[in-house]
Amino acid sequence: AMSYVVRPWALRDLKDVMRLIRVSIGGKSLREDGFGRDPKFGCLVAEVPPDQRSKDGHTVVGYGLYFFTYSTWKGRNIYMEDLYVMPEFRGRERGENGIISGSPSETKLMSKIAENRCSQMKFTVLDWNRAAIDFYQSHGAVDLTAAEGWHFFHLKGDALKQLARGHQGQ
Template sequence: MNFNIRPATKVDCKDIIRMIMELAVYEKMPDQVKISCEELERDGFNQNPFFGCLVAEVPEEDGFATVGYALYFYIYSTWKGRSMHLEDLYVMPQFRGFGIGKSLLSAVAQVAKEKQCARLQLSVLDWNTPSRDFYAAKGAQDLTVKEGWHLIRFDGQSLDNLANETQKN
């Protein structure tokens, strides 16, 4: 199958938000998506973007159709330095098995290396065996198993409560 991987542009946000919803349905959490196309445009395509994104496209009669995306952002490790977090890697089901996901992942890794990142990390749901197997086949380590790390999150009321705590003298 003929496809192309390229950096996303602001114009791609409508397709990216569509695929974010498709991924959320697959992950059985469609009600968790609260982001809008306008927020993606604002946060990813300004002078100081919060994230980077690559898209996969296939030829279509009137141009190209966007069939996958990889959304990432930079983080910092006090042990290793510059690092990258892959938030989403998604390919529409009918386009899987043609190397598009592998090419997206490889392209993200290239960006990480160009930016001198020591790590590329991501999270995968425990029941998502196909994705876990895919990443393992590419050499990824499962830190939950290997090192016992757990992903911890504050959001909503717990984030508000934490932000509102003050140190008492």
């Protein structure tokens, strides 16, 4: 039987999380934003015992990256930016569910929600990721685009800079 622990990440996990994320921002930004004086996000890692390591020899096999937000309607929220479990460990006993809910003795995303008195967890899922959509909906998640017409937007690069320049001094 597969066993693993879900725990808050430590600096020693930075390379493993970067491997799993395939980040484009670089380790320095991830380190500063995750471990600096004022961390901008939290991360939980799923780690298996050495005798159950991945085919490539890794013991950190998944992560859940999150940060806190605020809703004028609902108050405190947690935003799950990313949840990833290596393919060979998905759907095995606790898989992705372990990072989210785990067991009562583990540190997990649900305990972060409870200890910070969050009213909801928000996240996005790509429309082609049917397995993730089914997983979340089976746990009671609601697709806000379909149910309420909410659309998720972002500004980046030149568009963001142009908007920021246009509002300077106002």
